Amino acid sequence: MQTLSFEFPAGQPPRGRALVGCVGSGDLEVLIEPGLAGKLTIQVQTSVNGSEQRWQHLFARMFDGQMPPALAIDIHDFGATPGVVRLRLEQGFEEIGHD
Amino acid sequence: MVSTFLAHDLLWGMTPQPLPADAPAWVIDSLSLGQPVVVRRAITAPGHIAVGVRGVSREQRYATSMPVAAIQRRVRPEELCHVALRRDVPALQALAQLRPMLDASGWIWGVSGSAGFELASGIEALHARSDLDLILRTPQPLDRIEARDLLAQLDGSTCAVDMQLQTPFGAVALREWAGSARRVLLKDNRQARLVTDPWQPSLEQVA
Numbered sequence: 001m002q003t004l005s006f007e008f009p010a011g012q013p014p015r016g017r018a019l020v021g022c023v024g025s026g027d028l029e030v031l032i033e034p035g036l037a038g039k040l041t042i043q044v045q046t047s048v049n050g051s052e053q054r055w056q057h058l059f060a061r062m063f064d065g066q067m068p069p070a071l072a073i074d075i076h077d078f079g080a081t082p083g084v085v086r087l088r089l090e091q092g093f094e095e096i097g098h099d
Numbered sequence: 100m101v102s103t104f105l106a107h108d109l110l111w112g113m114t115p116q117p118l119p120a121d122a123p124a125w126v127i128d129s130l131s132l133g134q135p136v137v138v139r140r141a142i143t144a145p146g147h148i149a150v151g152v153r154g155v156s157r158e159q160r161y162a163t164s165m166p167v168a169a170i171q172r173r174v175r176p177e178e179l180c181h182v183a184l185r186r187d188v189p190a191l192q193a194l195a196q197l198r199p200m201l202d203a204s205g206w207i208w209g210v211s212g213s214a215g216f217e218l219a220s221g222i223e224a225l226h227a228r229s230d231l232d233l234i235l236r237t238p239q240p241l242d243r244i245e246a247r248d249l250l251a252q253l254d255g256s257t258c259a260v261d262m263q264l265q266t267p268f269g270a271v272a273l274r275e276w277a278g279s280a281r282r283v284l285l286k287d288n289r290q291a292r293l294v295t296d297p298w299q300p301s302l303e304q305v306a
Contacts (some may be wrong), residue, residue, distance in 0.1 A: 022275040
């Protein structure tokens with residue numbers, strides 16, 4: 001088990017919070033909460049060692065060309081593929097949008 | 100040999116021969132010892148089947164493909180429900196506890212993951228903190244209230260139980276289907292997607 005931290009420039013915090021995903025192999029659990037203005041912080045707890053670069057690339061691609069809202073994202077990963085990670089994050093963003 | 104293989108089936112007969120040159124040494128060891136491989140959800144070349152090789156540690160999972168012609172034996176998860184194994188680990192205790200309830204459920208169920216691997220091969224794969232992985236064949240819909248009831252029963256056992264529902268369109272986690280999310284993750288051979296009904300998936304978001 002490894003814990004990784006990432007930080008990206010962001011806009012203003014939203015109001016809502018969201019919990020999406022599932023504990024189980026090949027999946028992940030994502031908790032999204034309002035962060036401090038100007039900052040998007042992500043903590044990843046993963047069962048897959050040595051995956052820091054992969055996560056960095058995935059987040060950089062997702063937030064490329066747009067200023068994301070200020071969020072504190074907490075991820076518990078159980079060996080999800082990048083495609084599944086992306087789906088879960090998008091699902092979480094959608095849920096805070098609905099609140 | 101029936102040619103329809105389903106995710107979680109265990110297959111014997113794969114040799115290290117077709118592996119690429121950069122395959123890790125533990126993969127070659129596992130196959131040289133005659134250990135089974137696990138069918139994965141993925142599309143592969145004609146005449147081949149997508150499989151995973153297991154190593155001793157949790158990180159040791161290797162995705163590859165196996166020629167169908169090499170298959171010597173297949174064991175499906177539902178054939179493992181009543182295999183007796185004397186080993187004092189929580190996953191097998193939980194299996195013994197849950198067996199009567201699952202047998203009476205009216206659905207076909209099976210054992211996958213480390214427990215399935217150990218029951219099928221006799222090779223020790225479970226340890227004290229291993230979850231119990233189960234599958235449930237659900238050709239007809241299991242509604243979300245039934246899912247909640249089933250999950251409550253699984254959560255009452257001595258170790259964490261991870262059950263995947265196998266619908267005609269792919270697999271969905273019972274825990275998620277029993278929860279409150281509007282859309283749930285459905286995985287099939289080609290993709291993962293978020294759907295509102297795993298038995299009637301309309302294409303929504305694709306990974």
